[in-house]
Amino acid sequence: MEIEFQRVGKKYESGQEALSQVSFHLQQGEMAFLTGHSGAGKSTLMKLMMMIERQTSGQIIVDGVDLRTLSRRAIPQHRRRVGVVFQNHQLLFDRSVFHNVALPLQVSGADPQQIAKRVRAALDKVGLLDKEKYNPMALSGGEQQRVGIARAVVNKPQLLLADEPTGNLDPKLSAEIMNLFQEFNRVGVTVLVASHDLALVARMRHRVLTLSQGRMVSGGGFG
Numbered sequence: 662m663e664i665e666f667q668r669v670g671k672k673y674e675s676g677q678e679a680l681s682q683v684s685f686h687l688q689q690g691e692m693a694f695l696t697g698h699s700g701a702g703k704s705t706l707m708k709l710m711m712m713i714e715r716q717t718s719g720q721i722i723v724d725g726v727d728l729r730t731l732s733r734r735a736i737p738q739h740r741r742r743v744g745v746v747f748q749n750h751q752l753l754f755d756r757s758v759f760h761n762v763a764l765p766l767q768v769s770g771a772d773p774q775q776i777a778k779r780v781r782a783a784l785d786k787v788g789l790l791d792k793e794k795y796n797p798m799a800l801s802g803g804e805q806q807r808v809g810i811a812r813a814v815v816n817k818p819q820l821l822l823a824d825e826p827t828g829n830l831d832p833k834l835s836a837e838i839m840n841l842f843q844e845f846n847r848v849g850v851t852v853l854v855a856s857h858d859l860a861l862v863a864r865m866r867h868r869v870l871t872l873s874q875g876r877m878v879s880g881g882g883f884g
């Protein structure tokens with residue numbers, strides 16, 4: 662997926678200006694990091710990409726299409742093309758690993774055989790095929806985060822967004838999670854990872870976009 666922000670602004674109804682004049686271009690198949698202090702606007706930028714929030718100025722162009730022109734029906738379709746990983750992975754502890762990963766497919770109405778095939782493929786990619794019957798509560802923090810990643814990729818998204826995905830993990834596990842994102846990127850998925858772990862980001866040698874007080878202070882522009 663190719664994404665272009667053109668002078669995007671977001672002012673919340675509270676009056677808080679979370680983003681201002683943000684411009685950048687992520688190429689199809691690119692991987693980049695998004696850094697910035699707490700409150701800089703990282704989550705807001707990702708919410709705009711998922712159309713959970715709408716910009717109040719500027720244009721967001723995805724694969725050549727201005728997101729403001731999407732019909733109400735096209736919005737869920739757009740979201741299915743975006744996989745999302747959160748810091749607090751938001752797993753459900755009342756069901757198995759398998760059924761956690763299956764959730765987005767059940768929402769989109771796939772048949773059970775197809776679901777089983779896709780869930781196992783996603784678990785295989787994150788190295789958790791042998792844990793499908795476990796309750797996620799019985800897994801380590803790093804494993805739980807990998808379940809969250811399997812769930813984010815089970816729909817075969819064209820864009821993978823991760824918001825502080827290693828926030829609660831030690832450096833070794835954090836590096837493993839970043840390597841997983843790189844593997845998805847290697848097969849053509851566009852990846853954007855928000856992180857304030859600057860040491861980790863520097864080691865990964867990808868492009869770094871930096872937000873400060875809602876402005877893109879480095880790594881932006883058009884290209």
Ligand code: ADP
Nearest residue numbers: 673675677679698699700701702703704705706
């Ligand atoms: P980050 O992810 O970099 O910590 P956020 O995008 O969460 O930054 O927040 C950017 C700014 O917007 C902050 O000042 C935050 O308080 C404000 N903000 C975030 N969400 C909302 C909201 N729903 N309503 C009002 N203000 C918000």
Ligand code: ADP
Nearest residue numbers: 737740741742743744745764765768812813816
């Ligand atoms: P919506 O009901 O908002 O239209 P979708 O089913 O289109 O949501 O899914 C939006 C995105 O969120 C997809 O990338 C999907 O993989 C992901 N998703 C769906 N359900 C969950 C969930 N329970 N937890 C985390 N991500 C989910």
